[in-house]
Amino acid sequence: MISIEEVKHILQLSSLEVSDEELKKLQTSLSQMEEFISQIQNADVDDEIAISNAVSMNELREDKVENSYPVEEILKNAPKQKFNSFAVPLMMED
Amino acid sequence: MDLTKLGVIETAKLIREKKVSCEEVIKAYLKNIEEKKALNAVVEVFSDAILEAKKVDEKIKNNKPLKELEGVPMIIKDNILIKGKKVGCASKFMQNFVAPYDATVITKLKNAGVIFIGRANMDEFAMGSSTEKSCYGICHNALDFSRVPGGSSGGSACAVGANLACATLGSDTGGSIRQPASYNGVYGIKPTYGRVSRFGLIAFASSLDQIGPLTKNLEDSAKLLEIIAGDDEHDMTSSKEKVDKYSNFDVKKTYKFAICDEVEEKMKDMVTKPVYDNIMKKLQEKGCQFIHFSIKDFNLCLPIYYVLAPAEATSNLGRFDGVKYTVRSENAKDVNEIYLKSRSEGFGEEVKRRILLGSYVLSSGYFDAYYNKAKKLQMRLTKQLTDVFKSADAVLLPTTPNVAFKIGSKGDNPVDMYLEDIFTTLANITGVPAISIPCGKGEDDMPLGLQIMTDKFEEKKLYSVASYIDTLLKGENA
Numbered sequence: 001m002i003s004i005e006e007v008k009h010i011l012q013l014s015s016l017e018v019s020d021e022e023l024k025k026l027q028t029s030l031s032q033m034e035e036f037i038s039q040i041q042n043a044d045v046d047d048e049i050a051i052s053n054a055v056s057m058n059e060l061r062e063d064k065v066e067n068s069y070p071v072e073e074i075l076k077n078a079p080k081q082k083f084n085s086f087a088v089p090l091m092m093e094d
Numbered sequence: 095m096d097l098t099k100l101g102v103i104e105t106a107k108l109i110r111e112k113k114v115s116c117e118e119v120i121k122a123y124l125k126n127i128e129e130k131k132a133l134n135a136v137v138e139v140f141s142d143a144i145l146e147a148k149k150v151d152e153k154i155k156n157n158k159p160l161k162e163l164e165g166v167p168m169i170i171k172d173n174i175l176i177k178g179k180k181v182g183c184a185s186k187f188m189q190n191f192v193a194p195y196d197a198t199v200i201t202k203l204k205n206a207g208v209i210f211i212g213r214a215n216m217d218e219f220a221m222g223s224s225t226e227k228s229c230y231g232i233c234h235n236a237l238d239f240s241r242v243p244g245g246s247s248g249g250s251a252c253a254v255g256a257n258l259a260c261a262t263l264g265s266d267t268g269g270s271i272r273q274p275a276s277y278n279g280v281y282g283i284k285p286t287y288g289r290v291s292r293f294g295l296i297a298f299a300s301s302l303d304q305i306g307p308l309t310k311n312l313e314d315s316a317k318l319l320e321i322i323a324g325d326d327e328h329d330m331t332s333s334k335e336k337v338d339k340y341s342n343f344d345v346k347k348t349y350k351f352a353i354c355d356e357v358e359e360k361m362k363d364m365v366t367k368p369v370y371d372n373i374m375k376k377l378q379e380k381g382c383q384f385i386h387f388s389i390k391d392f393n394l395c396l397p398i399y400y401v402l403a404p405a406e407a408t409s410n411l412g413r414f415d416g417v418k419y420t421v422r423s424e425n426a427k428d429v430n431e432i433y434l435k436s437r438s439e440g441f442g443e444e445v446k447r448r449i450l451l452g453s454y455v456l457s458s459g460y461f462d463a464y465y466n467k468a469k470k471l472q473m474r475l476t477k478q479l480t481d482v483f484k485s486a487d488a489v490l491l492p493t494t495p496n497v498a499f500k501i502g503s504k505g506d507n508p509v510d511m512y513l514e515d516i517f518t519t520l521a522n523i524t525g526v527p528a529i530s531i532p533c534g535k536g537e538d539d540m541p542l543g544l545q546i547m548t549d550k551f552e553e554k555k556l557y558s559v560a561s562y563i564d565t566l567l568k569g570e571n572a
Contacts, residue, residue: 011450015434016434016449018438026450029506033451034454036397037397041463043394045474077418077419078417079416079417086417089427091428
């Protein structure tokens with residue numbers, strides 16, 4: 001069972017917040033999920049190494065400067081923009 | 095002739111031979127989409143579809159050279175980018191997003207002459223097995239309105255099953271193409287990891303995601319994969335491995351199939367078992383050999399998947415923050431609140447649960463016990479499965495335990511839904527290709543799927559074996 005404190009901690013790690021009522025529900029469902037995945041705990045895998053991909057291939061392309069997407073195009077999807085940039089509220093006072 | 099019953103290759107041929115105009119084809123599909131609106135498989139019909147069709151007809155009139163699939167209409171899952179079109183991942187968080195570029199698969203299909211007529215419903219951020227968790231509302235099964243179409247590519251599968259397009263694209267992270275394909279009686283393939291570029295696919299779990307076609311027949315599936323597969327400089331995990339002529343089926347007289355003991359054990363409780371037993375019998379009668387093998391960790395596939403996929407999702411979904419794209423919360427007063435409130439208001443319940451599970455398995459104190467352990471098990475599973483292909487052509491197993499379930503029938507425990515993918519996650523975890531082909535009927539005459547797997551990058555063999563079995567089964571039903 002995942003504790004309420006733990007749920008609060010992973011909510012914080014995930015940049016998410018929920019109401020107190022949802023928190024209880026979440027504790028139940030996350031505990032059910034945790035119980036399910038904990039099946040792997042008993043498997044003995046000490047002689048295995050962890051891999052990044054089942055099919056390993058990590059080829060990097062040549063490091064050369066290429067045209068990127070037009071800034072205006074990319075900014076069109078931003079909820080707020082100003083001075084050709086993403087806009088957020090002031091973070092510091094003068 | 096009902097044009098909407100035809101597949102990709104047949105339609106291209108009819109248009110090329112001037113037996114039908116492209117506009118007639120597109121109009122027939124748009125009419126079908128309108129009449130079957132209640133299925134909720136298509137979340138947007140593109141307003142320029144007819145215009146595009148007219149351009150094709152103009153080309154034909156002027157005897158201009160035509161591309162291989164000129165004028166063929168397709169519908170695309172709502173998580174693949176088509177430049178200038180909305181892409182929403184079935185999330186209200188993404189409702190205003192317009193794709194600034196084409197996904198590589200879209201570029202390739204455009205170069206082949208395909209016309210995109212709409213986008214398909216799905217589970218939010220591809221997280222689900224029923225397309226009940228979409229901001230556009232529930233999608234229905236093409237063959238039974240009271241049942242789910244499967245998921246997460248439920249809209250894509252339903253659209254093919256209900257003849258709303260010649261074919262569709264979906265994405266498969268743990269079974270999201272194959273399970274809905276099975277539920278709607280269509281063909282769906284998850285290619286080898288790295289076979290198809292993921293550039294322009296909104297990522298769920300990057301090390302498991304693959305794009306694949308859903309089609310009315312096997313030939314179309316092979317043809318479409320042939321077109322969308324290949325190396326891409328925009329996706330460093332795409333493979334340089336040569337793309338074979340998958341559509342030239344190279345069918346042998348007999349094959350050697352492998353059956354997993356642990357799968358057989360699971361099948362003992364399945365009401366659909368006789369359907370699969372019958373297929374094995376038919377194959378044996380044709381002279382095919384069967385070998386048995388054991389994957390001790392088979393029962394851990396789902397738990398492994400539910401460690402790896404949420405872990406990657408947590409990281410991938412971090413960038414949805416109400417700043418760069420996605421809807422910004424109106425209640426946010428400062429930057430931190432923009433992140434916190436936009437994400438909390440934007441993501442749906444199941445997406446939040448998986449982000450949280452991902453954060454949990456990656457958090458300090460649990461990383462080794464979960465993430466690292468799952469990665470090690472992935473290594474062992476991959477070795478065990480690929481070893482089998484040294485002595486057998488293909489592995490056979492069901493796509494799902496049963497036919498499509500009723501809408502709303504899965505309870506409050508999220509794990510009940512996860513069990514849907516019991517036979518499909520193995521291919522994602524190990525990276526091998528797997529196809530689901532219609533193979534018989536279960537309860538209420540609903541379709542069932544047979545899953546075929548071959549070794550990595552053996553899609554050519556996969557299609558040949560699938561053709562062998564498909565022909566055999568069709569002969570039996572004729």
